[in-house]
Amino acid sequence: MSSKSLLLSKIITIVIGLFICANNVNAQKITYYKDVAPIIQNKCQSCHRPGESAPFSLLTYEDVAKRGSFIKKVTQSGYMPPWKPDNHYRLFKNDRSLTNEEKLTIAKWVDAKMPMGNISETPKTAVKTFIEGTQYSRKPDLVLQTIKPFKVIGDNKERFIVFKIPFNIGAENNVEAMEFFSSNKKVIHHANFAIHPVADDIEINQGADFLNLTEDDRTKYSQYFPFKKTMTYYGGWIPGTSYESYPNNFGWVMPKRGVILLTIHYAPVSKDEESISGINFFFKKHQ
Numbered sequence: 001m002s003s004k005s006l007l008l009s010k011i012i013t014i015v016i017g018l019f020i021c022a023n024n025v026n027a028q029k030i031t032y033y034k035d036v037a038p039i040i041q042n043k044c045q046s047c048h049r050p051g052e053s054a055p056f057s058l059l060t061y062e063d064v065a066k067r068g069s070f071i072k073k074v075t076q077s078g079y080m081p082p083w084k085p086d087n088h089y090r091l092f093k094n095d096r097s098l099t100n101e102e103k104l105t106i107a108k109w110v111d112a113k114m115p116m117g118n119i120s121e122t123p124k125t126a127v128k129t130f131i132e133g134t135q136y137s138r139k140p141d142l143v144l145q146t147i148k149p150f151k152v153i154g155d156n157k158e159r160f161i162v163f164k165i166p167f168n169i170g171a172e173n174n175v176e177a178m179e180f181f182s183s184n185k186k187v188i189h190h191a192n193f194a195i196h197p198v199a200d201d202i203e204i205n206q207g208a209d210f211l212n213l214t215e216d217d218r219t220k221y222s223q224y225f226p227f228k229k230t231m232t233y234y235g236g237w238i239p240g241t242s243y244e245s246y247p248n249n250f251g252w253v254m255p256k257r258g259v260i261l262l263t264i265h266y267a268p269v270s271k272d273e274e275s276i277s278g279i280n281f282f283f284k285k286h287q
Helices: 003-028 032-043 061-065 068-076 100-111 218-227
Strands: 142-145 150-152 159-168 173-182 188-197 210-212 233-237 257-266 273-275 277-283
Touching: 032 061, 032 100, 061 068, 068 100, 142 159, 150 159, 159 218, 159 277, 173 188, 173 233, 188 277, 210 218, 218 257, 257 277
Parallel strands: none
Antiparallel strands: 142 277, 150 273, 159 210, 159 257, 173 277, 188 233, 188 257
16 A cells, blocks of 8 residues: 555545544534433422412523523532432432432533523423313312401511312212412412211201401301311412322222312412412322
8 A cells, every 4th residue: 555545544444533523523512402401390380380389491402591590509409400309318209309410400500501402402201291271181070168368468477378279079989189279379389178978967058168367357267167077188388399199999989979178388479479279189090
């Protein structure tokens, strides 16, 4: 082989090597759609979307990119997503916490100036879809809610309000899942609710629709005593929580008639707000 041919061969080899290296670099490049979107969709969007408790949405590239540095900070510190259990002690099926790999992916993406990538790169199997009005996998079978919106006064004072929600659904049902919902979770610090079955000889519509435990006479709560002889279920909600579901052959029975006493702690707000709240029920298809 002549020296010219040998030189040409070396040049071709070098060019091919550089091409392969460039392809490898591009293949390893972290982008929003390929790497970050699946994390945001599965660990963040359940709260960061319209109608939920988070203060802003994270549904699009633009939503995430404009808060990239902030997201990196709160995910690296473990402040977000909110997850109190110690994963070194127990593992949970509904774990919302980020793995170390997911935290590193977000950090590297932000440090690389948050490249968008191509939407076609999004792993289809990793995408989580949401149904409006619920965090569960289907629409509720029964929705029980307050009869009208409650006005939260914007005077920067917190309030505890108890709502009475009577129900008569005709038959008992085995509960597959249930969840608290509100049209304005941003004004709610937390909520608790008790489901009381009520005998037919007790009028479930008696008493006030709600009581203000902060500013009203608390002795008025006695008007709810006739409903509280027994209790089927007691639950609650704080920002970051979702639904409660049960495996096969496990759960509880929703009574056919009764009253839900829903206590909501409204956080201080600086302007008047409204919210209508209640409980979504999902019943087992096979009783």
